[in-house]
Each structure stands twice: as C-alpha cells, then as structure tokens.
Amino acid sequence: MQAVNNLLERLEARDIRALARAISLVEDSEEGASELLASLSPRLSGSRIIGITGPPGSGKSTLTSKLARDFLDRGEKVGLLLIDPSSPFSGGAILGDRIRMQELSGRDGIYIRSLGSRGSVGGLSQATARVLRLLEHFGFSVIIIETVGTGQAETDVVETVDSVVVVAVPGLGDDIQAMKAGIMEIADVFVVNKADKDGADRTLRQIEAALQMQEGQGMHKVPVLATVASSGQGVTELVAALDAHYKYLADSGELQRRRERRLRKELIGYVTSVLMSDFFARSQADVDAKLADIIQGRTDVYTVGRFLSRKYINERVERDAKQD
Numbered sequence: 001m002q003a004v005n006n007l008l009e010r011l012e013a014r015d016i017r018a019l020a021r022a023i024s025l026v027e028d029s030e031e032g033a034s035e036l037l038a039s040l041s042p043r044l045s046g047s048r049i050i051g052i053t054g055p056p057g058s059g060k061s062t063l064t065s066k067l068a069r070d071f072l073d074r075g076e077k078v079g080l081l082l083i084d085p086s087s088p089f090s091g092g093a094i095l096g097d098r099i100r101m102q103e104l105s106g107r108d109g110i111y112i113r114s115l116g117s118r119g120s121v122g123g124l125s126q127a128t129a130r131v132l133r134l135l136e137h138f139g140f141s142v143i144i145i146e147t148v149g150t151g152q153a154e155t156d157v158v159e160t161v162d163s164v165v166v167v168a169v170p171g172l173g174d175d176i177q178a179m180k181a182g183i184m185e186i187a188d189v190f191v192v193n194k195a196d197k198d199g200a201d202r203t204l205r206q207i208e209a210a211l212q213m214q215e216g217q218g219m220h221k222v223p224v225l226a227t228v229a230s231s232g233q234g235v236t237e238l239v240a241a242l243d244a245h246y247k248y249l250a251d252s253g254e255l256q257r258r259r260e261r262r263l264r265k266e267l268i269g270y271v272t273s274v275l276m277s278d279f280f281a282r283s284q285a286d287v288d289a290k291l292a293d294i295i296q297g298r299t300d301v302y303t304v305g306r307f308l309s310r311k312y313i314n315e316r317v318e319r320d321a322k323q324d
Contacts, residue, residue, distance in 0.1 A: 004032045008039050011138060016111065019138050023113055026130040029273075037130060040137045047079075047136045048246055051157040053147045053183070054167030059193040063167060063229035063238075064146045065101050070239050071142045072109055079140035080104075080112045081131060083147045111140070128160060129266040158186040159265045162258055163245050165189045165238070168207065170199035184210060187222050189241045195226035195234065220248050279312050286311070 007025070010018030026033045052064050061082070068078045080101065101112050115127060128145065135143050147157050158164055166187035184190075190211065192204050208224050223241045227234030249255035280287070290304040 001032070001035060004035045004039065007032075007036060011134075014138065019111065019134065020113075022134050023131050026134065027115060027127040029127075033130070037133060040133055047140055047143050048163070049132065049143045049145065049161040050242060051145045051147060051161035051164045052167060053157050053164065053186075054191075055169075058167040058169045059229045060146050060167050061101070063165075063191065063193055063227060063235070064144055065103055066229050066232050066235045067238060068101075068104060068110060068142075068144055069107075070235055071144075072104075072107055075109075076142045077109045077140050078111075079135040079138070079143040080110065081128065081135070081143065081145045082112065082114045083128065083145065084114050084116055111135070111138075129262070129269060132160070133266075159261055162249060162255060163188045163242055165191055165242070167191045167193050168203060169194045170197045170203045185214065187211075188220065188245050189238065190222055190224045191227050191234075191238060192224065193227050193229050196228050200226060220245065282315070283308055283312055 007018055007022055011022060022036060024030075026037060050067075052060050052067070054060055064080065064082075068080055071078050082101075104110055104112065113131070115131060132143065132145075145157070145161060164186050166183055166189070168190070170192065184207075190207055192200055192207065194200070195204075204224055204226060211222050211224065223244075225234055225237055225241060227238060229235065246255075249258065286308055290299070290308065293299045294301060294304060
C-alpha cells in the first residue's frame with residue numbers, strides 16, 4: 001500500500017512518469033491497481049472525452065493528430081489514447097504511440113499512450129475506463145480516444161466518450177447502407193476525410209441523406225464535414241462542431257446522462273472482471289475436466305456451463321456463510 005500512496009502523491013504533483021507507471025499498473029491489473037483507482041476522486045469528470053472511430057485507412061490517426069494540435073493551440077491540456085490491435089501472444093499494443101503522432105512530439109501539454117485492444121470486440125481495450133480515470137485525475141481538459149479500425153463493431157465507443165466522431169472516406173458507395181445499421185447511429189459528428197479525392201461530394205451527399213432518415217424531433221443534428229487531415233483542411237470546422245455538440249450536451253442534460261452510463265459500464269465491467277478472475281482461479285480444474293467430456297461428445301457446452309456456474313455460486317455462498 002505504501003507504493004500506491006507514493007505513486008498517488010507523485011500523480012498529485014503532476015509527475016508525468018508517475019502517470020505512465022500508473023497506466024501500466026491499471027492496464028495490466030497489477031497488484032495495487034484497484035487500491036490506486038479507489039484513491040482517486042470519485043467526482044464525475046470535468047474532462048471532455050472525444051472518440052474518433054471509423055474503418056481502416058480512413059486517416060483517423062492523422063485527423064486525431066491535427067485535432068489534438070488545434071486543441072493545444074488554444075491552451076487545452078490534451079491526453080491521447082490510441083487503441084491499437086493487440087498482439088495475439090502478448091496482448092500488448094502493436095503499433096505504438098509516437099510512430100503515428102510525431103508532429104506532436106515536443107509539444108507541452110500533451111500525453112500520448114497506446115493501449116492494446118486485447119481482443120475487445122468493440123475496438124476499445126477493457127482497460128480504457130481505468131486509464132481514462134487516471135487521465136481525468138491528472139487534469140487533462142480534453143481526452144481523445146482513437147479506436148481500432150474495425151468498422152461496425154466499434155459501437156461500444158458511444159458508452160465511453162462524450163462526443164463520437166465517425167470518419168469515412170470517398171468511395172464507400174453501397175457500404176453507406178450497411179453502415180446505417182451500426183456505426184452511423186453513434187455519430188455526433190460525421191467526417192468525410194481525404195475530401196480532395198474523387199467521389200468526396202457524392203459520399204457527403206449519401207451520408208447526409210442517410211442521416212436525415214434517422215433524425216428525430218429534438219435530436220442533435222449530426223453535421224457532416226469534409227476534411228483533408230494531411231493538410232489540416234477542415235480541422236478548425238471540426239473543432240467548432242465538437243464545441244457546439246458539447247454545449248448541446250451540457251444544455252440538454254445529455255452530458256450528465258452519458259457520464260452516468262459510462263460509470264455504470266465501468267462498475268459492471270469491474271464486477272464482471274473480479275467474478276471471472278475468482279471463477280477461473282477456483283474452477284480451472286473443473287473447466288479442464290469438463291472440457292475433455294465436451295470434446296469426447298459426452299456432454300455439451302451449455303450443460304457444462306450451467307453446472308459450473310451453479311457449482312461456483314453454491315460454493316461461494318457456503319464460503320460466505322462460514323465467514324459470517
């Protein structure tokens with residue numbers, strides 16, 4: 001506990017190396033991680049959290065870099081979380097943080113960190129909520145999360161951030177119709193990047209038409225912007241659109257509701273993680289034995305699943321009763 005207290009003191013002193021150590025601690029669920037997180041302020045965040053998502057090759061990293069630059073230029077303190085594909089062997093981030101963000105190196109007021117997605121279906125690392133809490137505590141006024149480029153599967157970003165920027169590129173064609181069932185519904189701002197390419201105007205019109213079909217009375221009207229992130233074109237307009245959306249959230253009460261949903265997700269995620277860890281710590285031998293029966297065709301996954309769940313719950317109840 002002394003090590004955790006020392007780390008917390010260094011965080012309070014805004015020691016950037018302490019932040020890096022704390023993130024590693026909570027990302028890998030090392031000893032002391034839960035104690036550290038429990039010591040942080042329980043208040044709802046004052047940080048703005050922005051998610052950048054979209055298909056691979058849409059220029060998300062370049063756009064994220066330019067967006068961060070504009071926020072820095074107006075005096076914001078910016079934290080960047082880059083959710084990378086994970087190594088299937090180590091679970092660690094593959095791409096790395098500073099490779100894609102070289103133009104920001106040397107700037108004051110910014111912290112860049114990569115997190116491995118670790119197989120998370122929605123493109124967000126399971127550790128994202130814990131790392132966000134550290135960045136909020138450290139005092140970053142704007143936090144930008146760039147998610148893994150896995151298309152429609154990234155809808156879980158909406159439960160983590162205040163504003164979602166969905167990035168597309170010219171030439172999507174019929175894919176716009178497919179996107180309507182998933183990722184389009186989460187957009188607070190839609191960006192057609194690489195707008196200097198052929199077909200950009202057509203893609204803009206398709207997206208605007210698709211969004212009009214799902215707009216309801218009193219809903220935030222989703223702007224569709226054209227950007228060329230490589231040159232910075234349209235980024236100022238994107239910042240303005242994000243400012244307008246944040247004002248809408250605050251004025252309508254939606255900001256509070258979104259943050260309450262985020263806390264709920266974080267709580268349920270933590271409880272689930274604790275229960276899963278305890279289950280496998282106590283039931284691994286049973287799992288292995290029953291798995292052999294499944295492979296031999298003597299039973300099935302669902303029968304075994306019910307049996308192991310009930311056995312674990314009953315044993316847990318018995319242990320708790322003895323402790324009382």
